[in-house]
Amino acid sequence: MHNLHGQSPAALGILQAVMDAGVAGVDQEGVVANMMALALKRTGRTRLAAEGYFRALGIARRLGQRRNQAVALANFGALCLQAGARGLAQHYLLEAVRLFSGLPSGECGRDFTHVLLQLGHLYTRRALAQRGKCYYEWAFLVAAETGNLESQLRAVQRLCHFYSSVRPRRAQCVVYHEFQLALARRAADKALEGQLLETISRLYLSLGTERAYRSALDYTKRSLGIFIDLQEKEKEAHAWLQAGKIYYLLQQNELVDLYIQVAQNAALYTGDPNLGLELFEAAGDIFFNGAWEREKAVSFYRDRALPLAVTTGKQEAELRLCNKLVALLAELGLQQEGLEFAHMALALSITLGDRLNERVAYHRLAALHQRLGHGELAEHFYLKALSLCSSPLEFDEETLYYVKVYLVLGDITFYDLKDPFDAAGYYQLALAAAVDLGNKKAQMKIYTRLATIYHNFLLDREKSLFFYQKARTFASELNLRRVSLAPQRCWGRAPWLASGHPP
Structure with a gap:
C-alpha cells in the first residue's frame, strides 16, 4: 500500500524488516526484492534498485517463473530508461517482450501492454517511427484481446499522438480519436469524452471542406452539451465560440454573431478577465483571419x-x-x-x-x-x-529585406523628398545587398533605375552608361526585353525635374 501511494521510505522500512526477519518463502523473496527495487528507484538510488531487480530476476529464473522473469526484465528496462541508457533499456524490454509473448494474454495482459508501449515510445524517440508504431499497435491488440479498457485507452492515446505529431496523417488520426471516443463512452468518462469531441472537431475543421465543416460543427455541439452538463463554463464558452467560427466558414452569417455573443456571456459569467480577454481576441481572430x-x-x-x-x-x-x-x-x-x-x-x-x-x-x-x-x-x-537588423547579416531573408527597404527609401527620397542624388545613394545600397544575395533580377532592376536617374536627372553620362551596360548584361542572362532608359510613367510624379538629353 505504501508503494502504491508513493510512500517509498515507509515501504522500504517494512520490506527490509520482512527480509531481515527471514519469514518470506523463496517465491515471496523474489516479490519482496522486486518491490524493494521499485521503492529504491523512486528514491533515486539507482544502483541499489538495479541490484534488487537482478536479485528478483535470479530468483524467478531459479524457480522457472517466466512471468516474474518478464516483470523483472521490464522493470530493469524502465530503470535503464530513467538513467538514460537507452541501448540497455531496449535490450531488457525486448527480452521482457519475448517472455511475455509466450504467456497466455489473460495472465499478463496489462504488464505486457505497458512494456510494449514503453518500447514503442523508446523507438519513436530514437527516430524509428515505423517500428514504434508497430509496438503501439501490438499493445492495442493485446489490450483489446484481454478486454482491459484502461490499457486500450492508453494504447489508442499513443496512436493518436503518433498520427497527430510524429507522423501526421489526418485520416488515421481521426479514426483513432473516434475509437478513443468510443472507449471514453464505455468508461463513462464525460470529461474525456468532451475533450475528444473538441479534438475531433478541430481535426475535421483542418480538412477545409464544407462536408468536413459540418462534421466539425456536429462534434462541437456534442461537446458543448457535455460541458453544459458538467458546468464547465470556460470550456462551454470556447465551444460556443468554436461553433460561431464554423458558422462563419459555412457563411451562415446570421448565426455567427449569435454564437459569439453567447460565448462572451459564458465567459463574463465566470468573472475571469483573462478568459474574457482570450475570448474577445479569439472572436476578433475569426474575422481577422477570414475573407x-x-x-x-x-x-x-x-x-x-x-x-x-x-x-x-x-x-x-x-x-x-x-x-x-x-x-x-x-x-x-x-x-x-x-x-x-x-x-x-x-x-x-x-x-x-x-x-x-x-x-x-x-x-x-x-x-x-x-x-x-x-x-x-x-x-x-x-x-x-x-x-x-543584425550585423553582419546571417540569413538571405535579412539581405532581401535590406534590398526591399533601400529600394523603398530610394523611391521616397526621389518622388516625395525631390532629391535624386540621395535617391541614387539608397539605390546603390540596395544594389550592394542584391549583389550579396546573388539576386540577378533585383540587380537588373536597380541598375536600370540608377542608369535612368544618372541619364535623365543627374546628367552623368559615364555612370549612366556603366549602369545601363550592367542592366543589359543581366537582361540578356534573364532573357528579358531590351532595357529602356526612358523615364517610367510613374516618374511623372516628379515634374520638378527636367529630363536631360540622351548621351
Whole structure:
C-alpha cells in the first residue's frame, strides 16, 4: 500500500524488516526484492534498485517463473530508461517482450501492454517511427484481446499522438480519436469524452471542406452539451465560440454573431478577465483571419480585448493586439487611426525588450507614414527599422529585406523628398545587398533605375552608361526585353525635374 501511494521510505522500512526477519518463502523473496527495487528507484538510488531487480530476476529464473522473469526484465528496462541508457533499456524490454509473448494474454495482459508501449515510445524517440508504431499497435491488440479498457485507452492515446505529431496523417488520426471516443463512452468518462469531441472537431475543421465543416460543427455541439452538463463554463464558452467560427466558414452569417455573443456571456459569467480577454481576441481572430467582414475584428480588438489587456497588465497580449490592429487598419485604408496603435506597439516592444517586434513596429510606422505622404517621417522610421537588423547579416531573408527597404527609401527620397542624388545613394545600397544575395533580377532592376536617374536627372553620362551596360548584361542572362532608359510613367510624379538629353 505504501508503494502504491508513493510512500517509498515507509515501504522500504517494512520490506527490509520482512527480509531481515527471514519469514518470506523463496517465491515471496523474489516479490519482496522486486518491490524493494521499485521503492529504491523512486528514491533515486539507482544502483541499489538495479541490484534488487537482478536479485528478483535470479530468483524467478531459479524457480522457472517466466512471468516474474518478464516483470523483472521490464522493470530493469524502465530503470535503464530513467538513467538514460537507452541501448540497455531496449535490450531488457525486448527480452521482457519475448517472455511475455509466450504467456497466455489473460495472465499478463496489462504488464505486457505497458512494456510494449514503453518500447514503442523508446523507438519513436530514437527516430524509428515505423517500428514504434508497430509496438503501439501490438499493445492495442493485446489490450483489446484481454478486454482491459484502461490499457486500450492508453494504447489508442499513443496512436493518436503518433498520427497527430510524429507522423501526421489526418485520416488515421481521426479514426483513432473516434475509437478513443468510443472507449471514453464505455468508461463513462464525460470529461474525456468532451475533450475528444473538441479534438475531433478541430481535426475535421483542418480538412477545409464544407462536408468536413459540418462534421466539425456536429462534434462541437456534442461537446458543448457535455460541458453544459458538467458546468464547465470556460470550456462551454470556447465551444460556443468554436461553433460561431464554423458558422462563419459555412457563411451562415446570421448565426455567427449569435454564437459569439453567447460565448462572451459564458465567459463574463465566470468573472475571469483573462478568459474574457482570450475570448474577445479569439472572436476578433475569426474575422481577422477570414475573407469577409474583416472590419468586425476592429471592435473586438480595440473596444473589448485591448482594454482588458491593459487592465490585467498583459503587455504581451496588448502588443499582439496592437500589431493586429495596425495591420488590419492599414488594409482597411485607415492609416491615420493605425498610427496610434503603431506607436503603442513600439512603446510596448521597447518596454518588453523585444527587438524583433520593435523593428516590426518601426517598419509599420514607416509604411503608414509613406501611405499618408509623410516622406521625411517614413524615411526616419525605415532607417530605424534597418538599424535594428543584425550585423553582419546571417540569413538571405535579412539581405532581401535590406534590398526591399533601400529600394523603398530610394523611391521616397526621389518622388516625395525631390532629391535624386540621395535617391541614387539608397539605390546603390540596395544594389550592394542584391549583389550579396546573388539576386540577378533585383540587380537588373536597380541598375536600370540608377542608369535612368544618372541619364535623365543627374546628367552623368559615364555612370549612366556603366549602369545601363550592367542592366543589359543581366537582361540578356534573364532573357528579358531590351532595357529602356526612358523615364517610367510613374516618374511623372516628379515634374520638378527636367529630363536631360540622351548621351
